[in-house]
Amino acid sequence: ETGVTQTPRHLVMGMTNKKSLKCEQHLGHNAMYWYKQSAKKPLELMFVYSLEERVENNSVPSRFSPECPNSSHLFLHLHTLQPEDSALYLCASSQGGGLTEAFFGQGTRLTVV
Amino acid sequence: SQQGEEDPQALSIQEGENATMNCSYKTSINNLQWYRQNSGRGLVHLILIRSNEREKHSGRLRVTLDTSKKSSSLLITASRAADTASYFCATSGTSYGKLTFGQGTILTVHP
Numbered sequence: 001e002t003g004v005t006q007t008p009r010h011l012v013m014g015m016t017n018k019k020s021l022k023c024e025q026h027l028g029h030n031a032m033y034w035y036k037q038s039a040k041k042p043l044e045l046m047f048v049y050s051l052e053e054r055v056e057n058n059s060v061p062s063r064f065s066p067e068c069p070n071s072s073h074l075f076l077h078l079h080t081l082q083p084e085d086s087a088l089y090l091c092a093s094s095q096g097g098g099l100t101e102a103f104f105g106q107g108t109r110l111t112v113v
Numbered sequence: 114s115q116q117g118e119e120d121p122q123a124l125s126i127q128e129g130e131n132a133t134m135n136c137s138y139k140t141s142i143n144n145l146q147w148y149r150q151n152s153g154r155g156l157v158h159l160i161l162i163r164s165n166e167r168e169k170h171s172g173r174l175r176v177t178l179d180t181s182k183k184s185s186s187l188l189i190t191a192s193r194a195a196d197t198a199s200y201f202c203a204t205s206g207t208s209y210g211k212l213t214f215g216q217g218t219i220l221t222v223h224p
Contacts, residue, residue, distance in 0.1 A: 006155075033212075041216075042201075043156075043201070045213070048211065090155055099143060099144065099205065100161070101146060101158035102156075102212060104148075105155050106154050107153070109153065
């Protein structure tokens with residue numbers, strides 16, 4: 001256990017569905033992140049939140065919508081996804097941005113059918 | 114882009130041997146980090162080396178950093194079958210919280 005918990009672990013959704021991924025950190029960190037990991041590609045940073053404020057949006061399509069209601073919780077709302085969005089979605093947290101190590105959750109394996 | 118690029122892409126060794134993985138990047142960094150990932154799971158932080166450091170040790174891990182060549186290496190000594198995983202380097206620069214990962218090296222250690 002890294003102190004970062006993601007739910008659900010697996011998700012299968014149709015292209016017209018709306019679903020949300022949840023991430024919770026129990027480490028008292030002030031920054032949280034969403035990463036996407038696709039086969040044969042490097043991890044792609046999607047969003048960065050610092051003190052509940054989004055500080056980075058890495059040109060992610062609007063069908064992905066993040067929400068950070070407080071410093072311990074991070075959501076990724078999904079709607080009208082495409083099959084190419086199937087991937088492992090990883091949440092991470094850290095203290096002080098990239099100056100210290102990041103702690104990752106176990107990920108949500110998303111399949112869009 | 115300051116994306117890290119690992120070399121080799123895959124490495125297969127016998128238990129007890131040493132494993133060396135290399136990482137190159139393109140722009141100035143604040144620090145460089147190495148992570149490990151078991152199949153389909155989250156990443157686990159292994160070691161962080163700051164731009165003003167040249168070498169760092171942690172147990173069986175040894176990391177070097179050469180900022181003039183923009184490269185780093187991770188050495189795992191006396192490897193074990195349990196070390197089988199993917200290993201990633203990640204660079205941290207000036208953009209807040211932006212860790213940029215390489216493609217990773219898949220390490221297989223045969224018992």
